[in-house]
Amino acid sequence: MRPSRTSYPLSWRLMDAVEAIAAAVWPRSFSAAVPWLMLMPAVVLVGLLVLGLWDMADGSFRKLDTATFLPSDDYSLANYDRAFTEKLFFTVASRSLIGSLIVTVITLVFAFPYSYVMVRTRSTFLRKFLLIALFLPFFIGQVVRAYGWLIILGSQGMVNEALGFVGVAPIRLLYNYPAVLFGLVQYMLPFAVLMLAPALTAIPEEMESAAGSLGANWVRTFIHVVLPLAKPGFIGAGLVVMTLSLTDFAIPAILGGGSQDFIANAIYDQFFRTSDQGMGATLALLLVAVGSIMVGVVFALFGAGTLAMGRSK
């Protein structure tokens, strides 16, 4: 029996036509290449980054000639020699490294209870409130947030005014290392919570109930059940916070009062203040190298955490 027109509608015929055209343009034998094709945009982006790094690597071996303000034609290790011997770069690098570690630890300590309550609460209102409070800072740029702290913590800011009401003289809360670390922790907290929350969601509540039914109090349950199972979240969040803190520019520049530079500030100075692009490239490449090594060590010791996307390593 001939099929009626309604049993094979026009839309299906159109789809057949589209499929036929697609098969002509991209034969079925090419199907194995589809995943690679989908990867192409990312490969192009990473390729451009590598090209840029290659260009910077070339520049890092050229010394600035201050008679012509052009890079030298010949290659040398002069910039690397400066980077490893000048006290300024050592000071700034060690401040950045130590700072990023401190910020990571403090941020994870603050982020965990926030994530835990957000994931476990039975109150829809509280969960929504915590989510809004989490996402609100993303709508406010880093620079604006840092300026907000200038208003709150300045000599004539809200905190000092409040202290004044109880007879405390104004104190300098800004333009020092603790102020930079404080600003970084506040900036990094939402990132850490966002990385921790999926890991905590993946822990079945029954595991905690089971521990309780076997006699563990909440402290033992927390230490022996929740923390170990949340390890992937801690690793993922820690890596993100550490690398972002290590490379941050705005918070040290604004809250540091000019005397608490991180590596990114030193790189900016070389590129834009002294016009020494070779030295700037050298510091930038060393920062990439140090950051990569730190991430590599964490991967080797603890795995990639949530960044492993479900794989064991």
Next chain:
Amino acid sequence: MTGPSKPFLNLGRRRFLQGVGLAGAAGLVGMPFGRAFAAEPEKPKEIIVRAWGGSWVDSLKKGVSDPFTEATGIAVRHDLTEDNEIQPKVWAAVAQKRVPPIHINWDTTTNATKSALRGVTEDLSDLSNLANVTELAKPVGLDGYPIVNTYGYVYVLAYRPSAFPDGAPKSWKDLLDPKLKGRIALYNDGIGFHFPAQVAGGGKLEDIPDNMQAAWDFIAKIKEQEPLLGEDPDFTAWFQKGEIDAACTISTNAREAKANGVDIAWTVPEEGAKYDTDGLWIPKGLPENELYWAKQYINFAITKDAQQVWLDGLGLPGVVPGVNPPADLVGDSSYPTTEADFKKLIRISSKVQVEHESEWFGKFKEIMQG
């Protein structure tokens, strides 16, 4: 926003014609303006001038850009990208033979000298109004006019009078007073402070650049005072918010803060204060017609009329004889006009500064970041 009134328009045109020196030569007085440039290259719709923000760009707009637009019909767009940040963009454009992102760079002479040494600046020697300027307009140590210096400025010691009840500080050493700990500010690369620090530290200016140990020793003492380090806008903000009581800054910033109601005064201490210049230059790679009009802009900027309005706003002495100081700066040490005034100031050639700037900045940072 309403446009300028007719009389102002006419004045602007007349000022411009007088300024560019065309009126007399071409007999253009009274000629309809449309014909004044009949033989000139095609006009671009706009030219882009990089400038500093705040009172700096306001003054340039009022004194130079607006009259230029009124006279030529060419709009002037001010690009407020930081001078340090526009530099690599211009250098890259010239190296890649692209049209540069700006027509004119309003720049420090030291920065501009770097660009001149790199060979990215157009020669401005053919500007007709260079015949009427003082020697300050000529960049030292460079051939021709790759830059035209347009005014000088002084890095003064700005202070809050209430913090100095015994009167103005007399010496840079007064910044070492323990009561000023955490209450002073310098530029974050130390610019403006290296040379007076050399004197305050017991050294000699003749030893610059070979031996500046006295400067570094004095800066190390200043470091113990925990100074804030920032840029031009920071100083005004810090004075306004009560964060600091004294700063080494350009007099224009102090004057702007005062105009904003901040209780502030300034002085040139006994060791002297750094005197430097800013200038205008044109990057290579512009189309011929745009280059021509960019040059006309600079030519106009060094007329007496333009300088009078522009530099009234900045409170700085220009490069054209006969420009009158603003009423509030007559006899002020930050507005040098006489030989005696200049004797109190420290001027080091741009070439020496350019060659050693990186080293000095690095040393200053090393002390301050330690």
